[in-house]
Amino acid sequence: MKTVMTDVLVIGGGLAGLRIAIAARKRGHESVVLSLVPPKRSHSSAAQGGMQASLGNVTKGMGDNEDLHFEDTVRGSDWGADQVVARMFVNTAPKAARELAAWGTPWSRVRGGDNDVIINEQKVTLTERMEAHGLIAQRDFGGTKKWRTCYVADGTGHAMLYTTSDQAICHGVDVHERTEALALIHDGERCYGAVVRNLITGELVTYLAKATAIAGGGAGRLYSVTTSAVICEGMGHGLALETGVAPLGNMEAVQFHPTGIVPAGILVTEGCRGDGGLLRDVDGERFMPHYEPEKKELASRDVVSRRMEEHIRRGKGVPSRFGPYLWLDITLLGRLHIEQKLREVKEICQHFLGIDPIEKWIPVRPTQHYTMGGVRTDHTGQSPWLKGLFAAGEAACWDLHGFNRLGGNSVSETVVAGMIVGEFIADFCDKPENSAPFPLTLAREFERREEAKLAAILDGDGKENAFKLRSEMQDVMTHQVGIFRRGDELLAGVAHLQRLLERSARIGVRGKSRAANPELVAAYRVRRMLKVAIATAYGAYLRTESRGAHFREDFPRRNDEEWLKRTLSFWPDEAASLPHFEYEPLDVMKMELPPGWRGYGAKDYIDHPDTPRRMQEIEAIRSQMEGRDRFAVQETIMPYADKLPASLAGRNERLDEPLEGV
């Protein structure tokens, strides 16, 4: 048995994972990152449009601050978010953007003076302040009150990932590329690391660590049409679920992005609409203002995606052999803008559609995009059910996004959670009681178990085909667990997935190599994917309301009275074909922003009985504290400052909000 011992084992080499490893390393802890692919190839690189951070440098961002970012995020989440976590996040996001600037990310910068932009089909001249010249620029994104999305043209994720990955190299972070965790090593109470397979040689290695962090990204490949990279198969989710003790949170919350290109499903950024692009139908009509008069194309993603599908159902889609689609029109932005700020979009249109978006409209349709659900953690990023297991980024349910994530908040979350959770992991490793000797016998047992599973696939006589099972699962998820959901369809979908899970016990492979073997990889992953898919589909069936991206045609209203709670799915019995569900209530009486109308989308919802009382309480605090600054009022309504690591606490300087003293 080959064993690697380290302080921090990070599963996933994208932005969240790398940033955790850097944090731990800077605090003197050894860290090893496991990555399925070279880390710079991670799906973080696909984030195009930008990262939300309330720097308020541009004219249209003036007056922006943590309070507005917080409110936008909570409204976007349809009140599913953990508001303390949202506060921690918005206060750290400006620091994260500034840290990346100091590390070398070539953020697009403000140009002082007159700048021509397109807003609501009109050419507008925005005059940027000269004192802001050269500071990080922001663009508009959906569901935000201010221009808050910091960007590097439309290659933001790429630039952030390269900066962070090179910093990881500079800090001596060990990255073990092309390795895959197969199981977490744990005793039901404490996580000790993972059994890991080398994807080139096939060798199994046991990694033992004080702290293990899952940062494996999303589960987009549960669906057949997704913007996600092919590696986003929810394996981080699956690893936690298969412990039987660590639950996943809110797996039914799946985001569909309004603008995946048809048919490939490749993303074109929300920045297209943020910068003034429009959605048009088969007649060339701009339709979003009819549905969403206030935010139009820039309502939150769940709302825009539903409106698009609604419009298609009314027969307004453009027919094609791949199904109906709609148009994204960025021609009005002009050549200069597209060639400078939407270059990747232009390349994608050229290479995958054979069109030039300067001249022609882009065929788009809502496409699976983001997994709000994930490994449920507390505000430190640790699973309250399994000590020593942490999670961050898309793989986690921290829970910043609730039932709908705002554009620009995910790539922001990766680095912010990386910073915050990284510090908490370092604290965890600092404590002598967490350095107890590793349970080698237990580790060996886990490794034998994984070895046996691989042997059963390679040497068994199973006849099921892993690729076929996967593709059938993807069809079920796409057609029965999509944007519009209904109880009967969901139940039928769950039953279908259960049959697939049962068949997955009999997968056989034609290629018998124990080393690099793509068929073997598909074989052992599909079973884990099916469990995550069932947790998603069954959770969606049980949630008899509509909230954020989870929309039930048979229960179209948000129901705070019964459903202001987080879904937790556990898989305690390996032989079972359904997870076990529990629910974690959200306490309205502790909320800074009690549930209400989001400012876009449907206006009718069932109130929680505590909501009026909490509103009164907050009003009373505000009137009592009139004249006090916003920080004091906020801290009284919902204290959170003590929750942040000391190094990350503290206010953020802005041009309009200088830091006092020092």
Added chain:
Amino acid sequence: MRAIDNNTPQQSTRQHRHLRFSILRYDPNDSASVPCMQEYQIEEAEGMTLFIALNEIREHQDPTLQFDFVCRAGICGSCAMMINGRPHLACRTLTRDLPDEVTLAPLPFFELIGDLSVNTGKWMRGMNERLQTWLHVQEREVDLHRIEERMDPDIADQIYELDRCIECGCCVAACGTAQMRKDFVGAVGMGKIARFRLDPRDIRTDDDYYELIGDDTGVFGCMSLLACHDVCPKTLPLQSQIAFLRRKMATLGLSG
């Protein structure tokens, strides 16, 4: 409404062809494996890319075929391979732009994992370490509570222009010098140096860069064949950057 009339769904004028793929097979993990070309045939489909074609072959004909894709959107740089003799990103290659017969081979130069899969990641990390491709600054810790340092917007745009490199390895695979010396940093390496050299935040001087690339493993190894420039999927200005760096380094070398 001008765009609607000339906006037809992406369509191929050709009818569905039978595509013949000839793929170089070799599994270095298997001592019995011998490099050979293997043939596969598939029916072309609308909008088919090599990503779609290769997955179809793997899922329906030969599950042992190895290749790498991650983003399948031309962003991550995983899938570079030799397509009819020329290095390019497979995910971004539409079959309609290819003849009926397609020959695929792994990128040369890099360590072979199997079939079309090569270990570009390992080589790139080595290059990153060797050239120290991160921002070198005086103070390691900045006060994150404070407003960020300003940067000229044009300089920021120019840096991004070079920062768009996706480390796919096409430039190295196409490089004449790299065929002859394994320690050559390639256009990717020189592009990185050009990027940090342009960055006013980086404190390194040309003397420092000379130490990194001022010899035959760097700018003076380049024979100016410039296939790197021709094959770069991100159309980075490699030709002008290498020429510029070489002039700077030569001047420095002569004066030193």
